[in-house]
Amino acid sequence: MRPQDDWGLIVFGCFRLPIVSATAQILPMQQSLAQLVAQAHQEAQVIKTRAEMEAFKARIVGPNGSLTALMKNMATLSKEERPVMGKLINEAKKSIEDLLSALLLKIEDAEISATLGAPLDPTLPAIDSPAGQHHPLSQTRERILATFRKLGFTVAEGPEIETEWHCFDALNTPADHPARDMQDTLYLPQSFQSADAPRRGQEALVLRTHTSSVQVRTLLNRKPPLRIVAPGRCFRRDAVDATHSANFHQVEGLWIDHHVTLADLRGVLDFFVKETFGPEAEIRLRPSFFPFTEPSFEMDLRSPNLGRLSNRWLEIMGCGLVDPAVLKNCGLNPEEYSGLAFGLGLERIAMLLHGIDDIRHFYQNDLRFLRQFA
Numbered sequence: 001m002r003p004q005d006d007w008g009l010i011v012f013g014c015f016r017l018p019i020v021s022a023t024a025q026i027l028p029m030q031q032s033l034a035q036l037v038a039q040a041h042q043e044a045q046v047i048k049t050r051a052e053m054e055a056f057k058a059r060i061v062g063p064n065g066s067l068t069a070l071m072k073n074m075a076t077l078s079k080e081e082r083p084v085m086g087k088l089i090n091e092a093k094k095s096i097e098d099l100l101s102a103l104l105l106k107i108e109d110a111e112i113s114a115t116l117g118a119p120l121d122p123t124l125p126a127i128d129s130p131a132g133q134h135h136p137l138s139q140t141r142e143r144i145l146a147t148f149r150k151l152g153f154t155v156a157e158g159p160e161i162e163t164e165w166h167c168f169d170a171l172n173t174p175a176d177h178p179a180r181d182m183q184d185t186l187y188l189p190q191s192f193q194s195a196d197a198p199r200r201g202q203e204a205l206v207l208r209t210h211t212s213s214v215q216v217r218t219l220l221n222r223k224p225p226l227r228i229v230a231p232g233r234c235f236r237r238d239a240v241d242a243t244h245s246a247n248f249h250q251v252e253g254l255w256i257d258h259h260v261t262l263a264d265l266r267g268v269l270d271f272f273v274k275e276t277f278g279p280e281a282e283i284r285l286r287p288s289f290f291p292f293t294e295p296s297f298e299m300d301l302r303s304p305n306l307g308r309l310s311n312r313w314l315e316i317m318g319c320g321l322v323d324p325a326v327l328k329n330c331g332l333n334p335e336e337y338s339g340l341a342f343g344l345g346l347e348r349i350a351m352l353l354h355g356i357d358d359i360r361h362f363y364q365n366d367l368r369f370l371r372q373f374a
């Protein structure tokens with residue numbers, strides 16, 4: 001290339017500078033400018049941090065920068081040369097600005113990637129995130145309900161805040177029964193109203209002490225024959241210890257038909273126990289008393305597979321044939337219908353199934369405990 005060429009080109013990297021009519025002053029300036037830009041592009045390649053970029057920027061366009069110095073030299077040019085050189089300097093400045101913004105983007109990208117860590121490969125198999133699971137009490141409840149479904153029972157529910165009538169009177173539990181004592185039952189203030197359990201007159205509302213109240217609600221709402229199981233939360237004024245909790249769970253059972261007998265009761269409970277604890281488990285009905293059943297029994301379970309509780313009779317639920325007074329209270333004729341009922345504690349069953357020795361584990365939400373039931 002001949003230096004005298006008008007608008008010849010000095011080519012470097014991605015930047016081209018036209019060479020204009022050469023005079024003694026402008027030619028070296030053009031060359032320095034071209035060199036400066038070329039060098040900047042080269043240096044930029046190794047810049048990694050903001051600090052390096054700032055220093056780099058200062059070296060070129062700072063007060064003592066190379067481009068700034070070149071611009072000051074403009075004064076030495078002739079009047080005709082100045083606009084030509086001015087244009088070239090502007091282009092060079094633009095090129096440096098573009099270079100700096102590209103550099104900044106590159107640095108920002110690197111900073112973001114550094115905080116994000118290694119890039120993700122979406123085709124890799126996922127790291128197993130801990131899957132949620134049901135609480136051991138929910139697992140036990142579902143297992144129990146599934147067993148009774150096999151016998152044609154369906155699930156029924158009732159309110160946790162219950163009227164005294166549904167919880168006690170209708171179930172043949174007289175006003176002087178100890179269960180109705182303030183010491184045993186949690187009563188709600190007289191001013192409290194519940195849409196699910198409207199009061200009759202001045203009667204009290206209680207936190208239900210058992211799920212037997214669902215027997216009453218079912219009998220009032222449905223016509224026999226019926227077979228229901230009612231799982232739910234119950235409340236008593238109990239001091240909390242390894243086997244007592246003021247808040248616990250029961251599953252109630254009720255079967256009403258024309259000729260329900262003790263043989264049915266035994267059959268249903270034996271099936272439940274064998275399904276739950278294995279075919280070697282046996283049951284025994286021991287006479288007892290509940291106001292809402294006649295006769296009443298405690299059902300004991302014995303199994304060789306219960307760890308240190310193996311081969312011992314263990315009391316696990318109350319049961320009996322529905323007392324005729326309960327049927328009458330719910331508008332049924334005891335001559336026409338009979339029934340069986342039972343009520344078991346969910347915690348008790350779960351504790352036996354899993355060898356848990358303290359009821360409080362169920363309510364503490366300690367993941368070390370809960371994860372054992374995944």
Ligand code: DAH
Nearest residue numbers: 210212318319320341342343
């Ligand atoms: N409701 C009783 C309790 O909480 C348990 C019970 C006993 C339920 C006998 C019944 C039954 O249905 O027949 O202790």
